[in-house]
Amino acid sequence: MTADISKKLKTAEVEKISHIDYFKIAISVDCVIFGFENKELRVLLIKSDLEEFAGKWSLLGDLVKVDEDLDSAPYRVLRQRTGLDDVFLQQVGSFGAINRHPSGRVITTAYYSLINIRNHKLEITDNEVHWHSLKNLKDLAFDHKQIIESCLQRLRIQIMDEPVIFNLLPEKFSLRELQDLYQAILGIKLDRRNFRKKIALKNWLDDLDEMEDDVPHRPGKLYKLKTGLKKNKLIEAAEKVK
């Protein structure tokens, strides 16, 4: 019986050789980096450096290295391209239409990231990087429009019952800012009283006993996310999935 089985088995080395033709696909990661400014949800895009997509905007991404975890690659991309470290990242899905990339067969895994535009001064090495409003996104390179849509979809679901949205806000924020942000992401207006009730119920926030001081109207109370709730590592998110 054992002999029987082992006759059919092949070593990994043999398998690799027999499949060597398959090692002709590259895999990339693309980051959909959301930010919030001026009551609008934004996404960070870069001018494509491919001739085929001259003038078009694209997501920040890169090929995955042979000795690099898939889920580590988007962290590297963010670090290298924007200087950001320790950000919230979550895998959304993989996109692999045959002709999605003009350089050859490249399958990409998309991640979404939430960052605070003000806090993180981007060390942008390339000046052709820009925060785009999510309205009027057109003429994107590759299938990046579709990827952004999927990530937005995922974001909308996730903010409803996980405390991820706070990655988009400064440490201290008012309930108005939080509500504006929910509205920007969901694309709908929310009732103020009901919104405050719902947030209070979730028990995500600590009241700081401080007030806004830079607004041209009655200042609101400032809050911060309760410590221990911030899930800003993909690894922690993965734990939750288990």
Next chain:
Amino acid sequence: MTADISKKLKTAEVEKISHIDYFKIAISVDCVIFGFENKELRVLLIKSDLEEFAGKWSLLGDLVKVDEDLDSAPYRVLRQRTGLDDVFLQQVGSFGAINRHPSGRVITTAYYSLINIRNHKLEITDNEVHWHSLKNLKDLAFDHKQIIESCLQRLRIQIMDEPVIFNLLPEKFSLRELQDLYQAILGIKLDRRNFRKKIALKNWLDDLDEMEDDVPHRPGKLYKLKTGLKKNKLIEAAEKVK
């Protein structure tokens, strides 16, 4: 200005050459095929044909071909390995730890599939294929245990508001069978009266005015999924996401 940009741009051909080292990662798909039998949720596994995993069970999967859409690959795998066509499939996520595969660097994209064990007589070309109960899954090859967990997680969410569960049942079924199935997937007992109310509310079912005839107790009414509701193509699922 135009000249300025084009100086920095590279053609896809040039890019491909400069990145040729990256085309050393293979990508595979793995299918988590769920079935329902004996009031239990099952998953279809195959004995690994790799020496490194001798005796261990693994998911049905294969490397993605260079000229094959990523999302088409799991359909091919199912067709080749089980003779199944036109099944429900949905992408769940990609797994890419560096050493997850002993043959080399292989990143895999996981899909979950729902099929009716009885209806589809599997044309199994290999007799080392088996329907496993989800309890006592151990000693799986690769990271397949973790992949199954992720897919189960997704399944649990999806059955709550999309009519996908019916892919696991025969054309005609009773409400008891449906409830047993929900219970098996969710791992909890449900109240019969409340369950029936909730299902009625969803308006997914047509009453067939027929009765069970093979049960050792009072027979229940038979129902079928309303026509037009069955989402059994990944493409249609993707439409919904948009």
Next chain:
DNA sequence: TCAAAAGTGTTGACTTTACACCCATGA
């Protein structure tokens, strides 16, 4: 004193849960 937003409760509609009895069938 005006404009802008802060802060705050109640009601009605709806949803969810818990729970028990009689009925039809086959063995």
Next chain:
DNA sequence: TCATGGGTGTAAAGTCAACACTTTTGA
């Protein structure tokens, strides 16, 4: 006649949506 599940309604608790007035601040 027994065992098994089929089939059904109601009441209490909880959640959700709609809605308006007074207060505080800066300009």
